[in-house]
Amino acid sequence: xxxxxxxxxxxxxVDPGTQAIRVRGIVKEYNLSSGAFTALAGVDLDIEAGEFxxxxxRSGSGKTTLLNLLAGIDRPTSGExxxxxxxxxxxxxxxxxxxRGRTVGLVFQFFQLLPTLTVAENVMIPMDFCRTFPAGERRxxxxxxxxxxxxxEQADKLPSALSGGQQQRAAIARALANDPPILLADExxxxxxxxxxxxxxxLFTDLTAEGRTIVMVTHERDVSRYISREITLADGRVAGAxxxxxxxxx
Ligand SMILES: Nc1ncnc2c1ncn2[C@@H]1O[C@H](COP(=O)(O)OP(=O)(O)OP(=O)(O)O)[C@@H](O)[C@H]1O
Numbered sequence: 001x002x003x004x005x006x007x008x009x010x011x012x013x014v015d016p017g018t019q020a021i022r023v024r025g026i027v028k029e030y031n032l033s034s035g036a037f038t039a040l041a042g043v044d045l046d047i048e049a050g051e052f053x054x055x056x057x058r059s060g061s062g063k064t065t066l067l068n069l070l071a072g073i074d075r076p077t078s079g080e081x082x083x084x085x086x087x088x089x090x091x092x093x094x095x096x097x098x099x100r101g102r103t104v105g106l107v108f109q110f111f112q113l114l115p116t117l118t119v120a121e122n123v124m125i126p127m128d129f130c131r132t133f134p135a136g137e138r139r140x141x142x143x144x145x146x147x148x149x150x151x152x153e154q155a156d157k158l159p160s161a162l163s164g165g166q167q168q169r170a171a172i173a174r175a176l177a178n179d180p181p182i183l184l185a186d187e188x189x190x191x192x193x194x195x196x197x198x199x200x201x202x203l204f205t206d207l208t209a210e211g212r213t214i215v216m217v218t219h220e221r222d223v224s225r226y227i228s229r230e231i232t233l234a235d236g237r238v239a240g241a242x243x244x245x246x247x248x249x250x
Pocket of ligand 1: 030031032037038039057058059060061062063064065066219
C-alpha cells in the first residue's frame, strides 16, 4: 500500500481556534444591460475546520458564484467573508493572488491543467508562484504529491496523455502544492465516470481527516456518504442545511 502521509509544510488545517469559513450577509449583484441581477441575496455560512461541505442547488442558484467569492476570485457587492481567519472581502487586489495561492486549493470540473507543461510542472506552478518552498525542493514535493495521488508514473507526461481521473488527481496534487488549509472544488466529479468520481470523493474525505476543510459544489450526484454536511442554495439564498450520514449538524 502506498504511503498516505501527505508531504506537508504545516498541519494541513487552519490555525487552532480559527473558524475555517465565516460568511455574513453576502450579496452579489451582476450589472447587466437590463439592470442589476442578484445572484446571491444575503448568504450567511459557518463552516468549521475539517468539514467536508457540499453546496447543492438547481442550476443558476448561485453555487459557483459563492465558491468564487470564497476563493477571492470575485468580490461581493456587500457582506463579509472570512476564510482561514482572513477577511477576504477586505484584501486589496494585489494581495488576493498571494493569499489565495497559500490558503486555498482550487479544483475544477475540467481540471484546468496547463496543456504544454508536464504533470509535475503543473503541480509546481503554485509553489513557483508563491515561492513557498526552496526552488530545489519543489520538484521533489510535486513528485511526492503525485505519489500520494497514485499517479507518480505520470509525472513527466503531458496532461493530454492522462485519463480524466488521472488528470483530476493531478489537479488535486496541484491544489495541495502549497499545503492550503482550504480546498474549494467546483463540480470535481462532473466530468468523471461514477467509479472514478467515487474514488475522488473518498480522497477528499481522507484529506478532511487531516484537518483540511473542503467546500464542494455539486448538482448531480448523491454525495451524502462522503460529506459531513449539505447546504442547499435556492435563488441566491441558503434554503436548507442538513445533517449528513456522518451526523454533523448545521
Ligand atoms: N458574470 C456574470 N454576469 C452575469 N450574470 C452572471 C454571471 N455569473 C453568473 N451569473 C448569473 O448568476 C446566477 C448564478 O450563477 P452560478 O453560476 O453561481 O449558478 P450555479 O448554481 O453555479 O449554476 P450551475 O449549477 O448551472 O453551474 C445565474 O443566473 C447566472 O446566470
